Amino acid sequence: MATITAAMVKDLRETTGAGMMDCKAALTENDGDMQAAIDWLRKKGLSKAAKKAGRVAAEGLIGALTVATKGVVVEVNSETDFVARNGQFQGLVKMIAQVALDVGADMEKIKAAKVGNVTVETAIADAIATIGENMTLRRAAALEVSKGVVSSYVHNAVIEGAGKMGVIVALESAGKTDELAILGKQIAMHVAAANPLALDPAGLDPAAVKREKDVLADKYRQQGKPENVIEKIVESGLKTYYKEVCLLEQASIHAEHGGKSVAQALKEAEGKVGAPIKVTGFLRYALGEGIERQESDFAAEVAAVSGQK
Numbered sequence: 001m002a003t004i005t006a007a008m009v010k011d012l013r014e015t016t017g018a019g020m021m022d023c024k025a026a027l028t029e030n031d032g033d034m035q036a037a038i039d040w041l042r043k044k045g046l047s048k049a050a051k052k053a054g055r056v057a058a059e060g061l062i063g064a065l066t067v068a069t070k071g072v073v074v075e076v077n078s079e080t081d082f083v084a085r086n087g088q089f090q091g092l093v094k095m096i097a098q099v100a101l102d103v104g105a106d107m108e109k110i111k112a113a114k115v116g117n118v119t120v121e122t123a124i125a126d127a128i129a130t131i132g133e134n135m136t137l138r139r140a141a142a143l144e145v146s147k148g149v150v151s152s153y154v155h156n157a158v159i160e161g162a163g164k165m166g167v168i169v170a171l172e173s174a175g176k177t178d179e180l181a182i183l184g185k186q187i188a189m190h191v192a193a194a195n196p197l198a199l200d201p202a203g204l205d206p207a208a209v210k211r212e213k214d215v216l217a218d219k220y221r222q223q224g225k226p227e228n229v230i231e232k233i234v235e236s237g238l239k240t241y242y243k244e245v246c247l248l249e250q251a252s253i254h255a256e257h258g259g260k261s262v263a264q265a266l267k268e269a270e271g272k273v274g275a276p277i278k279v280t281g282f283l284r285y286a287l288g289e290g291i292e293r294q295e296s297d298f299a300a301e302v303a304a305v306s307g308q309k
Helices: 006-016 020-029 034-043 048-052 087-103 107-112 120-131 177-194 206-221 227-245 262-273 298-308
Strands: 059-067 070-078 135-144 148-155 165-172 278-286
Touching: 006 020, 006 034, 020 034, 020 120, 059 087, 059 148, 059 278, 070 087, 070 148, 070 165, 070 278, 087 107, 087 120, 087 135, 107 120, 107 135, 120 135, 135 165, 135 278, 148 177, 165 177, 177 262, 177 278, 206 227
Parallel strands: 059 165
Antiparallel strands: 059 070, 070 135, 148 165, 165 278
16 A cells, blocks of 8 residues: 655645545545546546636625624635526535634635535535636635624625625624624625725825825925915815725715714714724625736637637
């Protein structure tokens, strides 16, 4: 009986794209023979993943899951929106979100976590082989509070807890959790619509603030304004900028808040909740943001194939 080493498993995995446990099983079944193990995986349909790994996966679903004081948001990508409507894929996303809630947002820990008899990484590879498209767990993040709630909102949901955009918001408070949960969902909906860059001015990227200041200053220099006047105008302009991009300073999207800022709406809600409320963080994932999508020219592809015949 051949000794199956970690290096052998790694080589087979890189060759086939199959999951770690599947590669180990293939080598064990075939007494360490690499080619026989490759054939074994091909027969089981598990090596299909390797052929699809180069394709851009920019569709898929965002999963958002919260339980009491914890919440996670994950993005699992597929190549086409058609797969996002597949029940197996939807189940995969919900399963990954549940695992992230249990083990945290570390990607390697999520992939290595067991679900039944396989790891999440193997489950993804199995789904690739079965469904026939490349899929990737792109990112994951989590929020937690010591007391209070973490609330979620999923926009364009295709199933409960999964859709094209997911938001989680953490509210720290010793108040009534049922009231906090309602308020948390309202703020999560606001985040989805208004897309704030930070909680407050202190959380903004200093480079973005400097860029805004420079743009404002240059605009009024070109108009011939004196420097002391420009300084005051820039200060006023920054306040307007903060109202546009900082969650607590944005005007709430909810009509019942009467145009008040999110911070003012939170303050007003403290009476109903029965304790002070603090937003400790928010996360907003929009499907495919930042992914460079490949544009295909179908006519050119057909012509190319025709020319090869």
